Amino acid sequence: MKIFQREDSLEVRHRFETAEMRAFRAEVRTFVRDHLPEEIRRKVAQERMDLPREDQQRWHKILRAKGWACPGWPKEYGGPGFSDDQRYVFERELALGDAPRPMIYGEGMLGPTVMAYGTEAQKERILPGILEGDVFWCQGFSEPNAGSDLASLQCKAERVGDQYVLNGSKMWTSEGHIADWMFGLFRTDNTGRKQDGITFLMLDLKSPGITVRPILLFEGTHEVNQVFFDNVRVPLENGLGDEHKGWAIAKYLLSLERFGTAEVSRSLASLARLKSFVRDQDPFRHALEQKDAIERRVAELEMELDALEITEVRFLFKQDGANEVGPEASMLKVRGTEIQQDIFELAMVCAGGYALGARRDESGADAAATQRGQDSAYPYFNFRKTAIYAGSNEIQRNIIAKAVLGL
Amino acid sequence: MLPTFTDEQRLLKESLERFRQQDYSFEKRKGLLAKLGSKDDPVWAQFAELGWLAATLPEDYGGLGGSHADLALLMEQFGRGLVTSPFVPTVVIGATAVRLAGSEAQKAAILPGIAEGRTKLALAYLEAPGQLDPSIVATRVRSDGDHFIITGNKIAALYANVADHLLVSARMFGQLGDHQGISLFIIPANAKGLAIGAYRTHDDGWAADLHFDQVHVPAEALVGSAGSALDTVEASLDAGAAAICAEAVGAMWCLHDMTLDYIKVRKQFGATIGSFQAIQHRMVNMYMKCQLAQSMALAGIAALDSSDPVVRRRAVSAAKVQVGRAARHVGEEAVQLHGGIAMTDEYAAGHYFKRLTMIRLMFGDEEYHLRRYCALSR
Numbered sequence: 001m002k003i004f005q006r007e008d009s010l011e012v013r014h015r016f017e018t019a020e021m022r023a024f025r026a027e028v029r030t031f032v033r034d035h036l037p038e039e040i041r042r043k044v045a046q047e048r049m050d051l052p053r054e055d056q057q058r059w060h061k062i063l064r065a066k067g068w069a070c071p072g073w074p075k076e077y078g079g080p081g082f083s084d085d086q087r088y089v090f091e092r093e094l095a096l097g098d099a100p101r102p103m104i105y106g107e108g109m110l111g112p113t114v115m116a117y118g119t120e121a122q123k124e125r126i127l128p129g130i131l132e133g134d135v136f137w138c139q140g141f142s143e144p145n146a147g148s149d150l151a152s153l154q155c156k157a158e159r160v161g162d163q164y165v166l167n168g169s170k171m172w173t174s175e176g177h178i179a180d181w182m183f184g185l186f187r188t189d190n191t192g193r194k195q196d197g198i199t200f201l202m203l204d205l206k207s208p209g210i211t212v213r214p215i216l217l218f219e220g221t222h223e224v225n226q227v228f229f230d231n232v233r234v235p236l237e238n239g240l241g242d243e244h245k246g247w248a249i250a251k252y253l254l255s256l257e258r259f260g261t262a263e264v265s266r267s268l269a270s271l272a273r274l275k276s277f278v279r280d281q282d283p284f285r286h287a288l289e290q291k292d293a294i295e296r297r298v299a300e301l302e303m304e305l306d307a308l309e310i311t312e313v314r315f316l317f318k319q320d321g322a323n324e325v326g327p328e329a330s331m332l333k334v335r336g337t338e339i340q341q342d343i344f345e346l347a348m349v350c351a352g353g354y355a356l357g358a359r360r361d362e363s364g365a366d367a368a369a370t371q372r373g374q375d376s377a378y379p380y381f382n383f384r385k386t387a388i389y390a391g392s393n394e395i396q397r398n399i400i401a402k403a404v405l406g407l
Numbered sequence: 408m409l410p411t412f413t414d415e416q417r418l419l420k421e422s423l424e425r426f427r428q429q430d431y432s433f434e435k436r437k438g439l440l441a442k443l444g445s446k447d448d449p450v451w452a453q454f455a456e457l458g459w460l461a462a463t464l465p466e467d468y469g470g471l472g473g474s475h476a477d478l479a480l481l482m483e484q485f486g487r488g489l490v491t492s493p494f495v496p497t498v499v500i501g502a503t504a505v506r507l508a509g510s511e512a513q514k515a516a517i518l519p520g521i522a523e524g525r526t527k528l529a530l531a532y533l534e535a536p537g538q539l540d541p542s543i544v545a546t547r548v549r550s551d552g553d554h555f556i557i558t559g560n561k562i563a564a565l566y567a568n569v570a571d572h573l574l575v576s577a578r579m580f581g582q583l584g585d586h587q588g589i590s591l592f593i594i595p596a597n598a599k600g601l602a603i604g605a606y607r608t609h610d611d612g613w614a615a616d617l618h619f620d621q622v623h624v625p626a627e628a629l630v631g632s633a634g635s636a637l638d639t640v641e642a643s644l645d646a647g648a649a650a651i652c653a654e655a656v657g658a659m660w661c662l663h664d665m666t667l668d669y670i671k672v673r674k675q676f677g678a679t680i681g682s683f684q685a686i687q688h689r690m691v692n693m694y695m696k697c698q699l700a701q702s703m704a705l706a707g708i709a710a711l712d713s714s715d716p717v718v719r720r721r722a723v724s725a726a727k728v729q730v731g732r733a734a735r736h737v738g739e740e741a742v743q744l745h746g747g748i749a750m751t752d753e754y755a756a757g758h759y760f761k762r763l764t765m766i767r768l769m770f771g772d773e774e775y776h777l778r779r780y781c782a783l784s785r
């Protein structure tokens with residue numbers, strides 16, 4: 001039954017349904033299915049964000065061989081030069097195929113920032129290592145006393161001759177234990193506004209005077225570290241952009257993450273897993289009325305994710321062609337993480353007694369463990385972090401209040 | 408609200424904005440409500456004159472052949488302006504039923520009249536309180552020679568008291584709740600044996616409870632084929648539900664803007680209350696609800712064009728659940744953040760809140776649509 005004569009497109013997702021986009025989607029899907037190593041796929045399906053370096057590297061090199069590594073990079077730097085639509089579909093297919101997330105610090109953050117602010121020499125030195133997946137980067141922004149109030153950071157870089165001398169520490173350094181290099185913000189001047197006097201530096205983690213102390217998360221994973229600097233010497237040419245002007249670079253770097261902050265694609269994959277778990281489980285595990293309640297919660301999450309997905313597409317792909325996302329994108333992070341957390345909470349509850357045991361199969365070899373829901377409490381615990389990191393959800397609300405609502 | 412505008416849509420939007428600012432301000436609205444639905448209702452006449460009644464109707468029957476995007480545009484602006492009228496029962500639900508299932512003669516008799524503002528329709532489908540499912544039909548119809556006889560009761564038929572024709576669902580065979588056996592009739596509102604008990608709704612509209620006491624209707628009054636009208640009723644109600652979702656989005660944005668303006672000027676403890684983080688975060692939550700509801704309303708209306716009824720039902724139900732929940736949140740928070748002023752009759756916020764609440768209850772509430780969505784997902 002068709003209710004209207006003329007068709008207009010109010011369905012913003014139709015943009016991904018052209019013949020060309022469908023063909024591209026099929027190509028990516030097939031590639032992921034045929035080339036993603038099974039043991040890596042299983043770890044990703046466990047919702048793990050702490051993939052070992054060798055897994056990340058292996059997958060990156062598989063993509064690189066296809067020409068698809070660093071999907072956000074333009075062709076001139078060796079990226080695939082995808083359009084925004086292609087990139088959206090590409091990352092969707094990677095998520096749905098349980099492929100690892102792109103390596104955020106090097107390819108997602110530093111690479112594009114170096115393209116924008118780096119000297120030619122820096123581009124030549126830094127970008128190939130990221131593109132080939134040989135050099136792993138981590139981000140040194142947060143400090144013990146500079147979290148949401150990042151500009152109050154105090155880790156010091158003192159200029160001595162043709163070097164900076166670093167003292168202090170960086171906190172919550174994700175992948176600091178598997179990275180080769182760090183980019184970060186350091187205090188080079190303390191006399192003016194706190195946003196002034198910050199310099200963006202890049203440093204080799206093998207430099208003398210660096211100690212990386214693991215910080216175990218309460219559910220047992222090792223993702224983050226505290227990195228201590230004791231008279232660490234960094235050559236001046238490792239500064240990006242102008243001295244004391246690092247804050248503007250950091251703001252640019254953080255604004256790059258417009259694709260994927262909502263994690264819609266990952267949540268679609270997680271929700272699909274949850275649905276098949278609910279569908280395939282032992283019919284006697286839940287009483288009928290409990291099944292009903294679970295079914296309703298799954299439906300609610302599906303609708304909420306739908307609303308988020310449409311909103312993301314509305315924000316990312318403005319009809320006037322200006323694919324610039326304003327500060328309203330902060331709500332994608334807020335809702336994205338809230339929904340993701342709710343999915344994992346429900347997955348844990350659905351697993352019932354199986355969720356009690358702290359026995360994840362780290363090797364990814366035992367697929368049956370995941371199928372039983374045996375590891376379902378891990379992501380519930382682990383993903384509490386998402387509402388805290390990358391600008392806590394409270395900070396995101398502050399941003400919307402100020403920059404969107406004018407409060 | 409729309410992702411893109413055609414030139415016609417831009418003009419339509421301008422005319423709607425002009426109407427609600429010049430002719431339908433909150434102050435003028437009060438006076439206009441007294442004439443709502445009457446034969447000399449100036450608002451309805453203006454709707455006809457501006458082409459809004461014809462906008463979405465097919466060109467073959469006096470319409471302008473518009474799309475679901477035109478409907479979204481109209482409804483959003485009606486929502487922003489708190490425009491109260493029989494538009495949805497007539498142009499959306501009524502006309503949809505006639506278009507989907509009516510005979511050529513019925514379409515020719517009804518649709519041009521709607522487009523010109525001469526004809527108003529109402530759908531009588533609800534029966535027992537609490538039963539929102541259109542398959543719960545106890546009203547009986549039997550054939551008697553060359554005509555039918557309808558007996559039973561309907562409740563809360565929106566604008567039935569001001570309609571010229573009523574669309575009535577009645578059971579020809581089967582049990583309460585059976586999907587087969589329901590027929591749809593179009594009958595004049597002054598049919599003999601029909602008693603209409605009208606009352607005003609909380610949003611200043613009209614509704615009526617109907618009693619059919621052996622109402623005789625001719626064979627030509629049957630809309631579609633006998634005993635299989637449920638799909639038509641559901642499709643028509645889905646169009647209505649999607650339309651009021653878009654209306655709710657307009658109303659929510661209006662409440663959002665009112666609240667935001669208010670907290671920027673209201674001072675307590677020597678500062679605007681909008682400078683307090685506790686208030687800011689609640690305001691941001693309202694903003695997010697509006698954005699997400701807008702996304703769902705767009706998808707709901709877009710799905711009216713789907714040729715697959717399951718796709719349509721799922722999208723409309725998802726929209727109704729999300730928009731309904733957002734409407735509750737935004738409505739309640741708007742009142743709370745304003746404080747006492749929003750509790751008063753002279754201030755518009757409470758009236759928007761009432762309209763949003765009625766929208767939640769109409770054509771299936773959140774509970775009903777969540778259940779329908781779950782059933783479709785099995």
